[in-house]
Amino acid sequence: MSRFTEITSRKGTRSVKWDYAAELYQSDDVLPMWVADMDFQVPEPVIEALEERVKHGIFGYTMPDDQVKETITSWLYKRHDWEMEKDWITYSPGVIPSLHMIIQSLTQPSDSVIIQTPVYPPFYSVIKQHDRKLVTNPLIYQNEEYSIDFSDFENKIVEHDVKIFILCNPHNPIGRVWKRDELIKLSEICLRHEVTIVSDEIHADLVFKPNTHIPIASLSEEVNQSAITCLSPTKTFNLAGLQASYLVTADEEKRKQIKAQFDKQGMFMLNTLGLTAMEAAYRDGEEWLEELLKTLEKNRDYVTERIHNEIDEIRVIHAEGTYLIWLDFRKLNLSHKELKSFMQKKAKIGLNDGESFGEEGQGFMRINVAAPPKIVQDGVDRIIQAVKNHRQ
Ligand SMILES: Cc1ncc(COP(=O)(O)O)c(C=O)c1O
Structure with missing residues (x-):
């Protein structure tokens, strides 16, 4: 077995x-x-790494070093052909906390945030809980397939002066892995109207051939500067209870604002075992x-x-x-x-x-x-x- x-x-x-x-x-x-x-x-290598760390017996404050960032960037390059810099990484206990921090740091109350529905339920709550305005761009469901209504997307952005678009790619719950042309169209609209793209790519590694996951930030330098990508090894390797995740933000100003928001909540460290598992999974879990x-x-x-x-x-x-x-x-x-x-x-x-x-x-x-x-x-x-x- x-x-x-x-x-x-x-x-x-x-x-x-x-x-x-x-x-x-x-x-x-x-x-x-x-x-x-x-x-x-x-x-198995994740279990071994955790056992080894547990055997040490001391679980004091732990600092992710450059080696962990190296493991993350290597993974993203190898699996998604995405070349990124180690400095773009900010750690977070989870993608949901990251979404809360982003909304709070980059928008003001009553600013509009757009999502594509049906979608992962916390997308609604992170917008509503901070009194931001929820704008929906319902996906088109036809012949048992989902697609994007681009004109509705752009119209709503203009009508509601949308500040942030939270993309779900791959999309939970409909299982779409958005294609390059779809991502290009979405990003062009966002760039045209200065909408920041927040891309939840937690399911990025769980894609079936011939589909390939394309990180939206990898489309072009312009998109990279606009996008914030939320990632984690926790879905890929079944580590959700260990709570270790990260954001990738190329734009320095946005990164500083988000980091300041994490600091304000007293969140500036990763769980020791989460960190151990993340590194082992990315290094030896392929x-x-x-x-x-x-x-x-x-x-x-x-x-x-x-x-x-x-x-x-x-x-x-x-x-x-x-x-x-x-x-x-x-x-x-x-x-x-x-x-x-x-x-x-x-x-x-x-x-x-x-x-x-x-x-x-x-x-x-x-x-x-x-x-x-x-x-x-x-x-x-x-x-x-x-x-x-x-x-x-
Ligand atoms: C699209 C999406 N984002 C985020 C999460 C949860 O992320 P985390 O556990 O890192 O907060 C899930 C979990 O199902 C998810 O499907």
Whole structure:
């Protein structure tokens, strides 16, 4: 058994996905396939590096040195052909904290921020919690595919005098990996109207061939100077609980403003074990990542084929990247409230509520397929059986 087929119980580890599911879904027998972490053990070299560090036994204040930055820049160059400078890096405990810092440091209350919906729920809250104005550019959904409404994007930017665009690439929950021409068009509009691009690229390493992830900042020097990219090894290597991430900001002025905001909150250090794991993962985790990608792709194809072959009521949106799959349940003709209850009580599966990604998510749910095949199979069986029972 490989670490991608073996089931490691996570119950009792204070896992949000497994231990909080009973409370969230009000049932002990719901299979949790929701929050975005993986049911796989991390690369062996990461475990070894952590063991070694733990054995040392002293966990005082820890400082990331140049070597860690070197590991990060090498990774981004090797995996994404992105040449960047070490000085552009600012550490952060997570992408969500980074988004909060960016919004607070680069905008004023009531400034407008645009996002492309449906999208990762904290994009809404980071805007609203700081009393900034939320502007949405809904994605176009046609023939089970998503695309960008560029004219709406530009019109809204002009109409609302938008200051920041938060891009999600690869996009959670719809699984699109934006193409070069799409990114060029978006960046041209942003440059034309002096909109700062904040690109959440946390899923960058989780992309299936022939798709390739293109960091928006790598498009041109002009875009690089406008963009702030949020990255992390935590999605790629299943390290979310260790909270280690970073921002890449080429423009010195913006970088200073963001750094000052982190300092204001007393956040200027990384977790010792997070740092150890990040370095080991980027240095020695590539082989594991290649295996992971094969597993995720197989899981994606399995879910798609089984559902499309066995029932007509659900459409599986093709994911070009991420381990999150967006499911369209609208043919079931249930209200969104009924759909949620159906999944919980009839299918007994814990999925992410589509509506939490925005109103466009009504009738949709998100499934996380980063689990050993047996778990994925169990989840699909539950959904298909519940739909078949519902017909009778
Ligand atoms: C698009 C996106 N951004 C950010 C995060 C969370 O990042 P972090 O745990 O580093 O705050 C997630 C987690 O699912 C995500 O999907």
